[in-house]
Amino acid sequence: MSSRQPTLDEVAELAGVSRGTVSRVLNNHPHVSKKALEAVRAAIDELGYVPSAAARSLATQRRGAVVLAISSDDPALFANQFFAEVIAGVNAVIEESDLELLLVMAATERGRDRLTRILQSRGADGVMLLALRENDPLAKVAEGGGIPVVYGGRPLERAPQHYIDADNRGGAREAAEYLIASGRRAIATITGPQDMHVGVSRYLGFREALALAGLPAHRVVHADFSEAGGAAAMEQLLDEHPDLDAVFVASDAMAASALRVLRERGRRVPEDVAVVGFNDIVTAQHTHPALTTVRQPIEALGREMTRMLLRLINDEKPTPLILPTHLVIRESA
Amino acid sequence: MSSRQPTLDEVAELAGVSRGTVSRVLNNHPHVSKKALEAVRAAIDELGYVPSAAARSLATQRRGAVVLAISSDDPALFANQFFAEVIAGVNAVIEESDLELLLVMAATERGRDRLTRILQSRGADGVMLLALRENDPLAKVAEGGGIPVVYGGRPLERAPQHYIDADNRGGAREAAEYLIASGRRAIATITGPQDMHVGVSRYLGFREALALAGLPAHRVVHADFSEAGGAAAMEQLLDEHPDLDAVFVASDAMAASALRVLRERGRRVPEDVAVVGFNDIVTAQHTHPALTTVRQPIEALGREMTRMLLRLINDEKPTPLILPTHLVIRESA
DNA sequence: CGCTATGTTGGGAGCGCTAACAGTGCAGGT
DNA sequence: ACCTGCACTGTTAGCGCTCCCAACATAGCG
Numbered sequence: 001m002s003s004r005q006p007t008l009d010e011v012a013e014l015a016g017v018s019r020g021t022v023s024r025v026l027n028n029h030p031h032v033s034k035k036a037l038e039a040v041r042a043a044i045d046e047l048g049y050v051p052s053a054a055a056r057s058l059a060t061q062r063r064g065a066v067v068l069a070i071s072s073d074d075p076a077l078f079a080n081q082f083f084a085e086v087i088a089g090v091n092a093v094i095e096e097s098d099l100e101l102l103l104v105m106a107a108t109e110r111g112r113d114r115l116t117r118i119l120q121s122r123g124a125d126g127v128m129l130l131a132l133r134e135n136d137p138l139a140k141v142a143e144g145g146g147i148p149v150v151y152g153g154r155p156l157e158r159a160p161q162h163y164i165d166a167d168n169r170g171g172a173r174e175a176a177e178y179l180i181a182s183g184r185r186a187i188a189t190i191t192g193p194q195d196m197h198v199g200v201s202r203y204l205g206f207r208e209a210l211a212l213a214g215l216p217a218h219r220v221v222h223a224d225f226s227e228a229g230g231a232a233a234m235e236q237l238l239d240e241h242p243d244l245d246a247v248f249v250a251s252d253a254m255a256a257s258a259l260r261v262l263r264e265r266g267r268r269v270p271e272d273v274a275v276v277g278f279n280d281i282v283t284a285q286h287t288h289p290a291l292t293t294v295r296q297p298i299e300a301l302g303r304e305m306t307r308m309l310l311r312l313i314n315d316e317k318p319t320p321l322i323l324p325t326h327l328v329i330r331e332s333a
Numbered sequence: 334m335s336s337r338q339p340t341l342d343e344v345a346e347l348a349g350v351s352r353g354t355v356s357r358v359l360n361n362h363p364h365v366s367k368k369a370l371e372a373v374r375a376a377i378d379e380l381g382y383v384p385s386a387a388a389r390s391l392a393t394q395r396r397g398a399v400v401l402a403i404s405s406d407d408p409a410l411f412a413n414q415f416f417a418e419v420i421a422g423v424n425a426v427i428e429e430s431d432l433e434l435l436l437v438m439a440a441t442e443r444g445r446d447r448l449t450r451i452l453q454s455r456g457a458d459g460v461m462l463l464a465l466r467e468n469d470p471l472a473k474v475a476e477g478g479g480i481p482v483v484y485g486g487r488p489l490e491r492a493p494q495h496y497i498d499a500d501n502r503g504g505a506r507e508a509a510e511y512l513i514a515s516g517r518r519a520i521a522t523i524t525g526p527q528d529m530h531v532g533v534s535r536y537l538g539f540r541e542a543l544a545l546a547g548l549p550a551h552r553v554v555h556a557d558f559s560e561a562g563g564a565a566a567m568e569q570l571l572d573e574h575p576d577l578d579a580v581f582v583a584s585d586a587m588a589a590s591a592l593r594v595l596r597e598r599g600r601r602v603p604e605d606v607a608v609v610g611f612n613d614i615v616t617a618q619h620t621h622p623a624l625t626t627v628r629q630p631i632e633a634l635g636r637e638m639t640r641m642l643l644r645l646i647n648d649e650k651p652t653p654l655i656l657p658t659h660l661v662i663r664e665s666a
Numbered sequence: 667c668g669c670t671a672t673g674t675t676g677g678g679a680g681c682g683c684t685a686a687c688a689g690t691g692c693a694g695g696t
Numbered sequence: 697a698c699c700t701g702c703a704c705t706g707t708t709a710g711c712g713c714t715c716c717c718a719a720c721a722t723a724g725c726g
Contacts, residue, residue: 114431342712
């Protein structure tokens with residue numbers, strides 16, 4: 001291995017042209033003669049030349065990288081399949097561009113500082129933000145960076161200029177409608193945190209469906225998307241509303257726990273109580289009974305976030321996008 | 334927001350010192366007078382100065398970033414909780430350093446090219462490689478980059494110089510020993526791919542335990558870690574060895590499917606057939622019955638890979654590390 | 667008191683690239 | 697023949713930082 005990489009000047013010398021011409025070839029500028037172009041290409045091949053990213057970004061003032069920032073105070077969320085899928089989607093688009101992907105998990109104060117540093121030092125050309133809670137400081141950090149920002153899932157307080165979201169409300173409505181259509185009347189729900197837009201939307205969709213059917217929607221326990229929270233909520237629901245015959249649970253992780261609690265409490269699923277979850281994580285296929293749930297296109301979310309960011313970087317003006325969800329019917333409802 | 338970031342020269346001017354001195358302060362060099370140091374710090378605060386990453390790496394010839402490269406031809410693997418956990422571990426260590434994390438998923442040919450480019454353009458100071466199959470071209474790409482390389486899970490063909498691995502063999506042995514200790518005698522196994530080190534090691538540990546107990550180890554079907562593969566393997570096992578009273582399955586994803594097949598085939602778990610999986614993914618807690626499995630410290634794997642890489646970058650000479658695994662007993666065995 | 671070790675500083679020379687500018691040669695129009 | 701316009705090319709400044717060297721104090725030593 002050569003310890004030193006060849007530079008543009010060496011390519012220029014070997015090709016018998018000036019640095020400027022080599023640079024033009026590298027950046028596909030017009031007005032390069034065929035002869036020069038070929039000579040430069042040959043020289044590049046011969047030397048195995050690869051331009052220095054650092055030098056280029058110093059000269060152009062852009063970085064050739066975007067950051068995917070994930071905010072969470074809950075480490076369990078990281079170990080979540082959700083992020084893995086989003087990342088896969090992001091990567092799929094990134095792979096087609098010639099940008100690099102910087103991953104920043106800003107769980108701690110330190111993490112946020114790091115993100116700030118990266119943004120301020122012009123360390124990226126754009127940011128994608130995931131999983132923001134209300135007034136997440138990350139949002140301010142990102143917006144202060146002076147570079148394009150795309151949100152995945154909109155923050156609660158206000159709709160940001162650029163975001164991609166799943167149709168949480170519609171999905172929840174569909175789930176509840178399905179429960180109603182299959183004859184359930186005492187329908188409960190375990191919601192997500194009400195300080196997250198996704199938690200609120202799913203609750204909203206649920207209530208819409210019940211209201212439309214003239215059904216009461218008072219069987220509600222708010223939880224936090226976690227397994228433990230889901231279990232506790234299910235217990236509470238059973239205590240407060242022993243008559244319930246269906247539960248719409250705002251996340252599969254909580255639904256899986258709810259299933260366990262129902263079994264422990266002697267309720268048969270779906271005979272006594274129907275259960276519908278949300279997200280369609282892989283676990284949903286392996287619960288017993290298999291979980292009926294609302295599928296959201298997580299990978300597509302990642303893909304579309306990235307596409308939107310690339311457009312933004314390219315000075316286009318994309319509009320927010322809501323991705324469709326749909327009900328996956330298995331055994332639990 | 335100011336559209337232009339302040340530069341080091343402006344800091345120098347405001348502080349009334351030279352560029353060199355500011356640079357010294359920034360990099361914690363000794364031999365800076367207290368007075369100069371304070372003046373510089375004040376100027377930095379006042380201007381909100383953040384050094385330019387690009388300029389710095391051009392000057393220092395290092396990038397301040399490491400890459401985590403994930404190789405897989407199976408997109409499903411991406412959506413795997415495993416990667417999410419590794420990433421969380423990697424991030425935990427990265428967060429303490431002042432490096433950035435570049436994520437490259439090199440699924441396609443294009444992805445590999447990208448990785449090559451990044452490495453050749455000195456786009457990173459080190460690489461971590463995950464999930465390598467036999468003769469994965471990524472390995473050559475990485476080693477050719479002239480920068481430190483750490484493997485997560487060792488490739489089959491040869492032990493690389495620097496790697497972290499889980500004790501797959503020991504974990505498999507422990508699982509089989511547990512099955513034996515609980516009185517099972519007709520023990521089968523569904524293995525992982527035999528062209529991956531992890532697949533081979535788990536099979537090896539299994540055979541060791543059976544040999545030690547004087548039990549035959551001929552009830553074997555090789556599979557590919559996937560759910561579909563696990564189901565097919567379980568069917569085949571049941572067809573070929575209807576007498577089996579226990580199965581050691583080399584991954585939880587396969588084990589979850591095996592559980593379903595067993596139920597469909599009318600075998601009770603664990604009464605008729607005991608099942609032990611491997612990995613302890615979250616799903617393992619939600620299968621019915623809950624899956625007894627071998628837990629490997631995935632997040633620790635990510636952490637230790639990163640620590641090792643940082644040492645390497647720092648010119649230390651770390652030795653390979655094998656992380657312990659342990660059996661988590663639930664209901665299926 | 668001269669002389670050396672040591673701490674502290676400023677200034678210059680790059681790092682490898684892009685981009686603006688100023689040519690050069692050559693075609694075509696008058 | 698002249699001038700204009702165009703395609704192409706070389707040259708020159710930077711981009712914002714680090715690092716080295718020389719310069720200067722200052723202090724300690726004989």
